Amino acid sequence: MKASIQAVAAEAGVSISTVSRTFAKPNLVLPETRSKVMAAAEKLDYRISRSAAALKTGQSFRVALLMSDSISTWFNSNTYAGLDSVLHPAGYDISIFEMADAHDRHEFFATLPVRRNVDAVIVNSFNIVPEEVEKLSNMKVPIVGINIPSINGFNATVSIDDRQAMHVAVKHLFSMGHRRIAYAYETSNDNNQNMVFSAEARLHGLMETAEERKMTVERIAIRNYEDATNTILNSLLTMDPAPTALYCESDELALPVIYKLCQYGHAVPQELSVIGFDDVPLAAKIGLTTLHQDPFNMGENAARKMLSVMSGKTPKPLHETLQAQLMMRETTAFID
Amino acid sequence: MKASIQAVAAEAGVSISTVSRTFAKPNLVLPETRSKVMAAAEKLDYRISRSAAALKTGQSFRVALLMSDSISTWFNSNTYAGLDSVLHPAGYDISIFEMADAHDRHEFFATLPVRRNVDAVIVNSFNIVPEEVEKLSNMKVPIVGINIPSINGFNATVSIDDRQAMHVAVKHLFSMGHRRIAYAYETSNDNNQNMVFSAEARLHGLMETAEERKMTVERIAIRNYEDATNTILNSLLTMDPAPTALYCESDELALPVIYKLCQYGHAVPQELSVIGFDDVPLAAKIGLTTLHQDPFNMGENAARKMLSVMSGKTPKPLHETLQAQLMMRETTAFID
DNA sequence: TTGTATGCGTTATCAA
DNA sequence: TTGATAACGCATACAA
Secondary structure: OOOOHHHHHHHHOOOHHHHHHHHHOHHHOOHHHHHHHHHHHHHHOOOOOHHHHHHHHOOOOEEEEEEOOOOOOHHHHHHHHHHHHHHOOOOOEEEEEEOOOHHHHHHHHHHOOOOOOOOEEEEEOOOOOHHHHHHHHOOOOOEEEEOOOOOOOOOEEEEEOHHHHHHHHHHHHHHOOOOEEEEEEEEOOOOOOOOOHHHHHHHHHHHHHHHHOOOEEEEEEEEOOOOHHHHHHHHHHHOOOOOOEEEEOOHHHHHHHHHHHHHOOOOOOOOOEEEEEEOOHHHHHHOOEEEEOOHHHHHHHHHHHHHHHHOOOOOOOOEEEEOOEEEOOOOOOOOO | OOOOHHHHHHHHOOOHHHHHHHHHOHHHOOHHHHHHHHHHHHHHOOOOOHHHHHHHHOOOOEEEEEEOOOOOOHHHHHHHHHHHHHHOOOOOEEEEEEOOOHHHHHHHHHHOOOOOOOOEEEEEOOOOOHHHHHHHHOOOOOEEEEOOOOOOOOOEEEEEOHHHHHHHHHHHHHHOOOOEEEEEEEEOOOOOOOOOHHHHHHHHHHHHHHHHOOOEEEEEEEEOOOOHHHHHHHHHHHOOOOOOEEEEOOHHHHHHHHHHHHHOOOOOOOOOEEEEEEOOHHHHHHOOEEEEOOHHHHHHHHHHHHHHHHOOOOOOOOEEEEOOEEEOOOOOOOOO
8 A cells, every 4th residue: 555665675676775876867866776666666555655755855846737718618628638748748737827818817817726736837829918928927936838929938849830820821812813812710709818829820811911901891890699600601601792712710610610601502713712721631521621730739849848948958949839730621722 | 045944934933833823834933923923924935845744744746647648638638637636736736647558558567667656546438447447446546537447446537428428429319300410430450459448338329329229320430551541431321321420439520520520511511410529619600510528527526525535535426427418509400 | 876864844742 | 822843755874
């Protein structure tokens, strides 16, 4: 039942420091001694107590993951999976702090409950403001960001270049003759305080390129109490002249729309080109043209940078900007 | 920087025991003293060290979550969210152990790396075998299961009644005149060793009711290297006589199929009724008839049972079986 | 290369 | 209701 380090030491006929070393720094102990210790440990079913090790070393082996949205979204769950694939083997647990609304968020940054209890903080994809970063900095632990608005105050970051991605996609539409496009995006109620950073960047990126090319953009802003699919469909129907392409902020928005369009006899892409963002698994299966990003990979990347910073090193690209890739599939076509 | 319990005690002019009590058992300390301590803690920016508390109490405040699939699936990420919504506020971290293949799985149960380092184990939705449960039992911590094949060895469980759900759905099809249905489901390569328990139950449930009603079932088994959508579409086309209804093991399978059917001019539900399982968000948006289950809720439920067991109590329903609900939407209809 | 001794920051026991 | 003190299980400086 108990089987502490003492018992193993006794069983193996060595001191507890040797047992400790056998697990923590195996190369500092004679192979012979090592196997003796391992045998004893095996026999007694011994496992190192992470709590004790943590207390002694001053580390907590815990990282805080800050998100503004649920872990169950496509982006967040994949980011998490990527982080965990690196962090778990390294002995770290991930503690999720979800800040759904302004209140949660204020509460978190006011009390900083993780203080002195995490070895690092990961900020995942929300428009954290400078004062909040400042508060995190007071914790004196590495801060790494994924899709955050500014690298200021961050030890490392990895982000998708949403803006550039939009440029590519809009140019793609332009080159196929589209001059009049509709853009569907979600807006939150609380003054966009909680609007994810990516959303802003995507909107700006789109507008920039469209203006530059003199394309007309009809915006379809979806309030979060609305039925997105219907809102988009209705807007499409009322626009006059009708747009030739529909750009959706995310695949999640685009997917039900293209299904409904098909059902109601509107041919995609013949009548309307549709383009999404994210490249969720269903997008490929359905042939949706979209911008591909890989949150699992971003999570892995961020985790590696984090580990690197924690061990005092400087990760090669401290701040990395990834390009989303345009996946040209079947929902976009030349006009006419 | 340091700000340990000693410092707070000094600042507040009390002993460390009082400080400890103020945080751990506030009601055992005079309100007056309490506020003195709180003020000092606030001033010094003190937070309790979870590692030290864990060491002393013998608890780890960590639970292991065993899954056979990635956290990024719809079911798993929602279960996790539900678990975390209860466990996180209670001070527990969740450590995910993903056992993707037979090798991982064997490794895990052979070494039991979590031994003595978690306060409980949650087995999420895979067909764990008795010997494995037996090994977990040796850890002497509560074991709670979500969608597991047998309650033997588990302190508490919560499961969906997949079998019953299939009965309901098949009867629904029967009552609408369907006598010839196709069932699409995924099979893994390694002798179904890793087939999730739900998958087996769904298949059996379907066959039972179909046989009972003398309905014909054409099985479409999808190997995991195959393109599921195409496999299903091809099978549908080659079956003679054609089935009047397609039942998919999961919405994930059904969604791209109904889109493709629409694209190729096959009317759903007029030509073919389609039914899914899960009720992912997109199912509602698209109008897919499906069986609704709520993994977030199951996670919450399991977490509450776990906490209850850990505190020595006996949760009211120790083992709970939930009914999936048939969501009758637009992809099923009367035949002819 | 290994052993001895000390302390990490907390909680629990007991006494006051 | 509060305080003194002894662990909890391990890692590390230092000595051997």
